[in-house]
Amino acid sequence: MSDSPKALNFIEHIIEEDLKNGFSKNALRFRFPPEPNGYLHIGHASSICLNFGLGEKYNAPVNLRFDDTNPAKEEQEYVDAIKRDVHWLGYNWDTERYSSDYFQQLFDWAVDLIKANKAYVDSQSSEEMAIQKGTPTEPGINGPYRNRTVDENLELFQAMKDGKFQEGEHVLRAKIDMASTNMLMRDPIIYRVLHSAHHRTNTDWCIYPMYDWTHGESDYIEQVSHSLCTLEFLPHRELYNWFLDQIIDKNKVRPKQREFARRNLSHTVVSKRKLLKLVEEGVVNGWDDPRMPTISGLRRRGYTPESIRNFADTIGIAKRDNLIDVSLLEFHVREHLNKVAPRVMAVLDPLKIVIINYPEGEVEWLSAENNPEDNLAGYREVPFSRELFIEKADFREVANKKFFRLKLGKEVRLKNGYIIKAESCTKDEHGNVIEVQCTYDKKSKSGSGTAESLRKVKGTLHWVSTKHAIEAEVRLYDRLFTDESPDTHKDKDFMDFVNPESLESITGYLEPSLKDAKPLHRVQFQRLGYFCVDKESTNEKLVFNRTVGLRDSWAKIEQKK
């Protein structure tokens, strides 16, 4: 965005250091490596922005690589959704890759490993292997198959590939050190037998490589210079390097794995398992429910790619545990929408007012500014008539000086319209005000330039003409969880913190200019908040989602009482 010198994060420091030590800027290359087994969420957005942001900063290519080594969990549907979301965020990958593209190369290298006596076929159950593996505080011991001959290993591995065995009968393990303080170095499994079809290679393979064997070698094949992942992979780095050492050509770029802390957002969860549970138990209506922290949910809620990118940029990247308050995300949508969202008037909790000195049957079309923050946004016309809706909260029979909205005997300005005075009101049998009778100052029309129109009146209200108003379903969303970190309580399940009031669906009354609004159209309902037309919206039945409310200092004053 700006060219002003910006503080570097620790990853950028590492890259700058590499550059300083002679690494060629042209050899810089990054990748975003999702597993296609779920939808992308706000946490992924941070990683996407980091990797693609680095690509933009250094003018380096960034691959989109699907880490698809587990055919049991991965599907084409997710591949498509991930590609759509990355594009929507505004990024373009250099090439689209799949770890499965490298299955043959990975197999060949595994054979080399066996020939070098650095891998062997183990034929025990996973339980037996787990016992021999030891614990973080006790070393493991060598298993009975560890010293099979190279020829026997070669033969068995080939037979595994040829489908001669059932799942679980044999695995290929790297021969490293069963006593290592790093559990991952205790002869990690690199291949397992899996008789399931893969979304890309179908039934070509019945053995599949494990993550550790695949990831670093894939980085190497793609000549990725800096392979960035989250902190829980830090102990994997030693193994990542060990695997690289077995195959590295000194003339090629050696990928470097570095780890950063995953970003945690308050009042939500992001694990795929938990998100899935919310969907399956019907707490939300699908992966793109506007309350979900998924990219598709945020999009449907009305968030803009820019706001998410700015958010990611602001929170930065580091190595310590964190819990970022959603209010920061909300700040960034408001900041962007304030600049680009057209202003319109809508009344969500209507109270009828009648302007008793305004001619019956008369309609005036008043000019209204579309966006005071954007002088290219122009003007539109809104109809004014004798009967209007205002918000119930904007009228009180009596109130103190701090309440500068409509009260009996006092004046208020109608946005883009006239100054009115409340004269009287009528109530139902319960004492609820159901109508307010007002008079208007005919010379006070907004924009007319008259002395009356320039009068200082403290309050300005939004409104809609009752007979011109169009009805719409308006979905008011709130945080999905009442707790800021719902899944970190030892004694409580995150489901216990689901906010029962996360969705309130009401009927709103909109100015007629919104009649043909199409899905994903974003507007500001003046004095209320930012709203976005939902994908379920039609011309017959408009549906709006509240993206986020406006900051409301009046609500704060009220709360203090």
Place this chain on the structure above:
RNA sequence: UGGCCCAUGGUGUAAUUGGCAACACUCCGGUUUUUGGUACCGUCAUUCAAGGUUCGAGUCCUUGUGGGCCAACCA
């Protein structure tokens, strides 16, 4: 009872690599305003603790404390 990682306002990141702790959000207070919005101004820290090295330590060293990660044929 092992190994590794981390510790800077309420929150998230900075600090020219040993030289006046900065930016954003939130909160609170104020100015402007035909959105109680926006914009603008102001308040909010002896950098986890204790020692040490140094003219000088958020930064280096030691110890402690607190938090996290590691025992899937997941990634």
